Amino acid sequence: MRMQGIVGLTFLAFVVQSTIVPWIIPGEFAGRIVPHFTLAVVLFAAMYHSRHSALLLGAGFGLLQDVVFRGHLLGLHAYAMALIGYLFGLLLERRRSTMMMALVVVAFGTLLYELALYYVYKVFQFTQESLSWALVDHILPSLFLQLAFALAVYIPLRRWFQNLAMNRYSKKEPE
Amino acid sequence: MISFILFIAVIGVSISNRSGLTAPEKFLRDTTGFVQQWFYKPAGYMAGFFQDIGNLRAMHEENEQLRMTVAAYTRDKVKFNAMEQTNQSLQELLHFTEAQKKINDYKFLFAQVIAVSPDPYNQTLTINLGSKNGIKEKMAVITDEGMVGIISKVSEVTSTIMPLLELNDQAPGISATALGKQKQSFGIVSSYNKETQMLQMTKIAADDPMTKGDTILTSGLNNVYPEGLVIGTVESIQDSDFGLTKTASIKLAADFDHLNEVLVVQKPEAIQ
Structure with missing residues (x-):
């Protein structure tokens, strides 16, 4: 039941980032500000729930992204998102992360994700642009949107995930 | 490590130009698309509404x-x-x-x-x-x-x-021609340069009459794409590396x- 809630929420983030956000972004920034809301939810799951749920969410929704918007490669988003979710989960799962910490994690996670995408596409020669251009063109502008989103959902998501994690531990103890 | 090998394998399979989709892929795409259309259209209407108010004058x-x-x-x-x-x-x-x-x-x-x-x-x-x-x-x-x-x-x-x-150099390009010079003009629209925001049209013959400002259409010669669709306008023409052919930069007509x-x-x- 609870895991279903998280999956539903991530799916909502996925749908919103591919349908509503393109309409909100003004024309001159279209294609430059790219939302990665599912990644933000995955990172929150890594920080406040568990690294395993982050791994599963990342792999599942990355694969969904890969399949639905099937372009050049299959499996890239799934691999990148799962790996980043798991890594940050490994580092921060047991700590009580503050809001600043959460924002920094989301920023670094997104940066890492974008760099991974860039280098894989570069290696397979689907893009010819230079790294510095890619940074200025879309990686940094997208980061601002990502941070704004993370800030907006920080309190409800943290509360929710921590409740879920707490319930899980309290259930396990009596057994 | 195993996951990394798996990742390379999946990418390798998908890169080998496999056409068509498997049944689970189709199912996933269609169900997601079904949900997405409830969101995209209303969002578009809302955005359009506010834009219309702005444009009233x-x-x-x-x-x-x-x-x-x-x-x-x-x-x-x-x-x-x-x-x-x-x-x-x-x-x-x-x-x-x-x-x-x-x-x-x-x-x-x-x-x-x-x-x-x-x-x-x-x-x-x-x-x-x-x-x-x-x-x-x-x-x-x-x-x-x-x-x-x-x-x-x-x-x-x-x-x-x-x-x-x-469009990139890996995929086959689109054969194209210039409006009004369909008989003499020919080139292949092969890739898009994101840094200059221009399409590259290559393999234009050295004696081609195409000039700056010409409208570029699909030629329909390869029998894959229809004939006469507007692609864009020529922004500049340069000689290619060996001087045998010319390369043109094309500004896209459609707004994306x-x-x-x-x-x-x-x-x-x-x-x-």
Whole structure:
């Protein structure tokens, strides 16, 4: 039941980032500000729930992204998102992360994700642009949107995930 | 480590130009598309509403302009009817086969965009028509301004558009020509340069009459894409590395942000 809630929420983030956000972004920034809301939810799951749920969410929704918007490669988003979710989960799962910490994690996670995408596409020669251009063109502008989103959902998501994690531990103890 | 090997394997499989989709892929795409269309359209309406309020003042001028265009259109329509009739009688005289007569008889399917990919290197669009509606891979997609892209993947009730922005040297290009010089001019639109925001048109002969400002159309020569779709205008022409051919930079005609409705061009079934 609870895991279903998280999956539903991530799916909502996925749908919103591919349908509503393109309409909100003004024309001159279209294609430059790219939302990665599912990644933000995955990172929150890594920080406040568990690294395993982050791994599963990342792999599942990355694969969904890969399949639905099937372009050049299959499996890239799934691999990148799962790996980043798991890594940050490994580092921060047991700590009580503050809001600043959460924002920094989301920023670094997104940066890492974008760099991974860039280098894989570069290696397979689907893009010819230079790294510095890619940074200025879309990686940094997208980061601002990502941070704004993370800030907006920080309190409800943290509360929710921590409740879920707490319930899980309290259930396990009596057994 | 195992996961890394798996990742390379999956990418390797997907890169080898496997066409068509498997059943689970189609199912996943269609169900997601079904949900996405509830969101994309209302969001578009809302955005359009606010834009309209902003544009209220420009409305009067636009109306005037549209009236002029309609007048010009009706005038051309008369001409067009006469030309079509002569064309038909000439075709009869020259004993055209049924297939030859129908070769330019394109059908336009009206489609709604339902989602945009949030991946800067793979900006595909999803539309709400699929193989059920007669969509096939490699059909051209246009708006009223010009060509937008090509259908790249098709499932039952949704399909994916690969926009011209994603053209690269790995995929086969689009053969193109210049308006008014269709007989002498030829080149291949091969890739899009994101840094200059221009399409690259290569393999233009050194004695080609194409000049700056020409409108570039699809030539229909390779028999994959329809003929006469507007791609863009020539911005500059340079000699290529060896000087044997020329390369042109083309500014795209279609506007790619906030796409809502597109037309899929369906070629007549080839009679062979």
